[in-house]
Amino acid sequence: MNAPATIGTTEKVADAIRSGIRTGQFVPGQHLVEAELTLRLGISRSSLREALRHLSGDGIVAIHRYRGAHINRLTRREVRDLLEVLEQLVRLAARLGAASGHANRSLMDAALDAARRHDEDGDHRSYIAVRQAFYDCLFEVAGNRELPRVTPLRRADLFRAQIRPYQTRAQQDSHTEGYRAIAQTVNDGDVEAAEAAVAALFAQTHAMVDELPDVAFDVD
């Protein structure tokens, strides 16, 4: 097997914090006190510290010596840099996926279904599910195993968490529609259209970032 038979405590803790960020349980900028977290999660300090070290590698938390760990809060510039890098990687994924001509349909259907479901209820939880399903599928059809390792999706989750209070329902729907467009073009095997769809989605996101108020971001 490639995957471990059982999941260790460290992974569970890291997942708990990651999902806590997506659900709003942890807020960007929040200070993480070791003693408190060990109690709350019912684990030892060793395990927690390993998990925090793991998360700091993903750029989710920052650790300052003797000052502890805190959930990262991105500056506007960091978000722009992040989007710039992310776009290239998603473009690559879309290109590979469209070119593979594989059994994309069945895979991308999941993302499309999720998008449809989001259109119906439209709360935040299903929005997260759409994002997750979309990227999972995209990386799967792309067939490049380095892509999911490198792509800073967890860091993008930080961004999502930061801007959530300032994002309108219309913007969210528009973004989901962007995912749908990419899935569609990848499904069709149209490489150029897929890349264009990715570019359009990120152009839209960049525009949104430009319009957000300063309070949505960390100071430089």
Place this chain on the structure above:
Amino acid sequence: MNAPATIGTTEKVADAIRSGIRTGQFVPGQHLVEAELTLRLGISRSSLREALRHLSGDGIVAIHRYRGAHINRLTRREVRDLLEVLEQLVRLAARLGAASGHANRSLMDAALDAARRHDEDGDHRSYIAVRQAFYDCLFEVAGNRELPRVTPLRRADLFRAQIRPYQTRAQQDSHTEGYRAIAQTVNDGDVEAAEAAVAALFAQTHAMVDELPDVAFDVD
């Protein structure tokens, strides 16, 4: 300050292992026994385990439950996937660097100097220095702070370590010349030429990977 005032034990250990991989002290595939490493590095198990967790995040070591950590050894496919991703990111860096029209000259000069020095002595240590200096400068000129975080250079070091015994001096020089060409085009602010130079370098690397024997890689 953005950087911590002092460096912690964890970082020192991680750096020691990383540089150990570049210098050949640690070999891809090698099993890392905690007890042995704690003695060798003169640190506690807590610190070592944090460091290993950190390195596993970079994809340098793999940790299997109850079986310990070992230096990753890439399969041919993993190398291809890695190069595919790496190319996109270096392309982005080159494009940004060339477009910025910043004070590139003074920055890239360092890389060019290193390349020239390598041409003279041509041992492996200076080759490593060239690589390091080149990427440092490139990311600096690109001005995107997410790039150095995301770019899997440490993983590429693994690849370099694996193929070292099978790489000829001519191939190494050719690769260094590729760096020089990229630095030159970025310096000139020629975006298209810079991207072409990156593409050429990676095409060459891909060709080399295709010609390497199976023993240079891990089994799938």
Place this chain on the structure above:
DNA sequence: CAGATGAAATCGTAGGACGATATTGACGGA
């Protein structure tokens, strides 16, 4: 009110303990 100061909070590292699991090698039967 600014700066010094000391106590409290928190982190970094070390090291020990013990259960859990994988690996190894011995053993016996087909």
Place this chain on the structure above:
DNA sequence: TCCGTCAATATCGTCCTACGATTTCATCTG
């Protein structure tokens, strides 16, 4: 001889305690 079983060993995962190092913050002093 070969193969499966099983015990012994090595190693890891997790928890715990301890203590020095450093930051943080409230308090005191001028």
